[in-house]
Amino acid sequence: MPAEISTLQKPRELPGVRELLTDAVEAVGGTERDGQVRMAEAVGRAIRTGEHLAVQAGTGTGKSLAYLVPAIRHAVEGHTTVVVSTATIALQNQLVDRDLPRLAKALKKPLGREPTFAILKGRRNYLCMHRVHSGAPEEPEDSGLFDAFAVSRIGREVKRLHEWSSETETGDRTELVPGVSEQAWRQVSVSARECLGAARCPVGDDCFAEKARADAGRVDVIVTNHALLAIDALQEQRVLPEHDLVVIDEAHELVDRVTSAATAELTASAVSAATRRCGRIIDADTSDRLLEAGEGLALVLDDLPAERLDTLPHALGGAVTVVRDAAHACLTALGGERKEDVEEATARKLARSAVEEIHDTAVRLLDAFDADQANRPDVVWISKDTYSSSPRPPSLHVAPLAVGGLLRERVFARSTTVLTSATLALGGRFDTLARQWGLPPEPTSAPADDGTATDKPAPADDADDGLRWSGLDVGSPFDYGRNGILYVAKHLPPPGRDGLGDATLDEIAALIDAAGGRTLGLFSSMRAAKRAAEELRERLPYDILCQGDDSTSTLVSQFADEPRTCLFGTLSLWQGVDVPGPSLQLVIVDRLPFPRPDDPVASARQRAIEARGGNGFLTVAATHAALLLAQGAGRLHRSSSDRGVVAVLDSRLATARYGGFLRASIPPFWPTQDPAVARDALTRLDAAAPGRASTSTALR
Structure with missing residues (x-):
């Protein structure tokens, strides 16, 4: 039986x-x-x-x-x-x-x-019907409070969101076209901390986020x-x-x-917003204490420079301690969940969420300086936005030194x-x-065999022994060696701090002229991209688009549709451009994409590795550069018929000791350091490109 x-x-x-x-x-x-x-x-x-x-x-x-x-x-x-x-x-x-x-x-x-299958995103990406029905409990962001146009724009967007809420089946923000500003979206969405929970929410049965999660579980x-x-x-x-x-x-x-998701921020405006959320829920003396702590933090941050903090300044440590203690007092006054109507429960939940975030971030900031330099879990820095048309107030950040x-x-x-x-x-x-x-x-x-059921080993006592892994490079169907050239401009002087030199601009102009346009320029900074675009528009007959002139997607579409056009830009173009065909036959890299020396996370990670006796430059800076360089070079070949040149105008790729590591990280193009070879190949490709009749055009 x-x-x-x-x-x-x-x-x-x-x-x-x-x-x-x-x-x-x-x-x-x-x-x-x-x-x-x-x-x-x-x-x-x-x-x-x-x-x-x-x-x-x-x-x-x-x-x-x-x-x-x-x-x-x-x-x-x-x-x-x-x-x-x-x-x-x-x-x-x-x-x-x-x-x-x-x-x-x-x-x-x-x-x-x-x-x-189903897609699942964070709760903030879904419309909250409770917020839609009950209205946002706080005013728009501070930056728009005294800007009548901004307030009216946000109001129009929120009205549109309310209308959309009766039509959408998913509540997913990406389905709203055209989209709305972040300020407007925050009026109709909640974070996980702010959510009442499906059991307590009066519209919990219709919650888009809960429905998405339930669908995902099935x-x-x-x-x-x-x-x-x-x-x-x-x-x-x-x-x-x-x-x-x-x-x-x-x-x-x-x-x-993961680093970005684990990064927290503390600002005086966030403390002020948390205080407002406390409103009439707690006594005025307790909430005023938090408000005053935020004002004290603002005064201290105004007096400090924007930089990574290896030690905690006495005044800043005192200000953050006061914020932590005041936030703790507010949390005590708010108490836990209790029997109250939905409106009161919502206000308490939102207040507690905001104050908890302030308190937890302050605790983490203070704890970050407990260990020595080599063993700290976090890096702390101050940022100041003083150059934009609508500068943000100073902020204090804390991020993990490692996420492994x-x-x-x-x-x-x-x-x-x-x-x-x-x-x-x-x-x-x-x-x-x-x-x-x-x-x-x-x-x-x-294991090389195809076992029939499971080849999983027995559990190991040693945690590291339990983490077994293997690496496999399956290559690419593209023949990089025949269809692409890596040109390194060894004759150019190493890039300096003053931006693009005249010799580099001359080199870019000569390469673009040989290619007949068809160029993606990947620059290490927006300042360099804009300077190159302005200078070369005067010297070359080709349209040169520059990131920031319009939305990136619009610029990429125009670049793809008009073969004799060039597109210059920075970070997002290194990884976000997919343009197969004759519109892209030359990728120019102005300098090796090392992280900025003042990047707080990269520099702190580098120092921590060096404090433990490792090579911080190779582990952090060279790895960062290798990843971006490989991604940037990968823009050239998006289909098997693509051909062209990747031109790196940073001579350090040929002369520096770490150059071999970087070159081994990018596709195996045919290498040259002769500018005439690169220009001649581009000229031949340009001549063959319009009809694309001869896809076997030789590069060398």
Whole structure:
């Protein structure tokens, strides 16, 4: 009898990863690639063994299908949920709007049912119907209080949001087109701390955020972002549903996104806003004490320069201590939840949320200076915005010096994790980023066989032994050596602090003239980008667009549509431009993208590593430069037919000791230091480009 029951209940055996990948590629009209197959099989093996996996997959590999197919198979077979985390909204939308719908239909027959998926964001990204119905409990941000136009604009946007609330089915901010300002959105949304909770909220049954979370708990694949993944790791209460597999796409941005999510800010205006929220809920003497503490903080910050703080100035330490104690008194007066009507409960919740944030940040700021320089958990700095047309008041920031411990304990120790990007093997090795992620510096070997059920080893007593990982570079289908040239202008003087020199501007002009426009200029600062644009508009016959002239998306579209156009800009263009074809045949990098010397987090991390006897420059600054340089160089090839030149006008790439590490981090283009070779190749490409009849044009 038991044997009969076992036979009757035997689960349906699903096709293997390779077979499913073939079905998926055929269904979407693609071509199966060797790197894609290797990656899919490696992801499947990682799922079986529980061993974490880092995969570098170059542009054109088809990595989305390579990780989605084994992930979906695992979810369907195990009746579980997998999480896919991305850094950018663009990739989130690509997965949810294009890749997953097509893949779900393609896999329906072989899997026996259609896989399901959902997108999940932080609570602040969803409309709060309680806020819509009850109205915002506070006035607009201080910056707009005395600006009649700003107030009226925000009012019009809030009115539009109220109208939209009766039409939307998801309440997701990204579905509102055109969008609204952050000030207006804050009037109709709440953070997790501010939320009453579905049980107490009068419209909890219609909560968009709760519905999104409930939907996510029932699907096979949840698409989220690195920020929410970080919040899930930072909070004791889990934000994401239970899962045993996480795929982190755009993993080269993971550390920065987690750092940003774990960064806190303390300002006098935030203290003032928290005091207003306390309103009539607590006695005036207690709330006035907090208000006065905020005013004292403002006076101290005004007298201090904008810089990283290695020691806590006596006056600042006193001001932050007063804020902490006053906030604690307010929290005591506010008390916990109690029986009261919804309006009073909402006001108390919002007040407590604001005051808790002030108190917790003040405590963290004071604790940051308890340890010695090498062992501090956080870095603290003061920022001042004195150059913009509407400068913000001074603010005090605190950020983690490292996030590897958090990721190790709250991500890798909980779920099998696959990390992937076109840029992970810096200097040809994965260990640089592995250390930042909190993984052991040396990878372990994955089993080569295709085990039938699970190859997961028994739990280890040693925490580090339990974190096994492997690295895999599946390459790219693009022939970088034949289709691209890396030109390093070794003859130019090293870049100085005064910005672009005349020799560098002459070099840029000559290269653009040879290319006939078709140039993406990646600059280390907006000042350099604007100066180059202004100077070269006078010298060249081509339209030169500069970041800031219009929205970035509009500029990129214009650049793609008009082949003889140039686009100059800074950080967001290094990673956010996807323009295949003849519009982009030259990428210019004015200088190696090291972090600014006054960047508080990068400089503090560098000093902490040096205090422990390590090489802070290579670990922090060179790694930062390698990541950005690889991403920037990757803008050149977005399809197999793309050809062109990446021109790095910083001679240190050829002469400095760290140059080899940086060169090994970017695609393997054919190298040259001869400007004539680069210009001649661009001239030939420009001549062949209009008709694109000869796609076999030689570069060399």
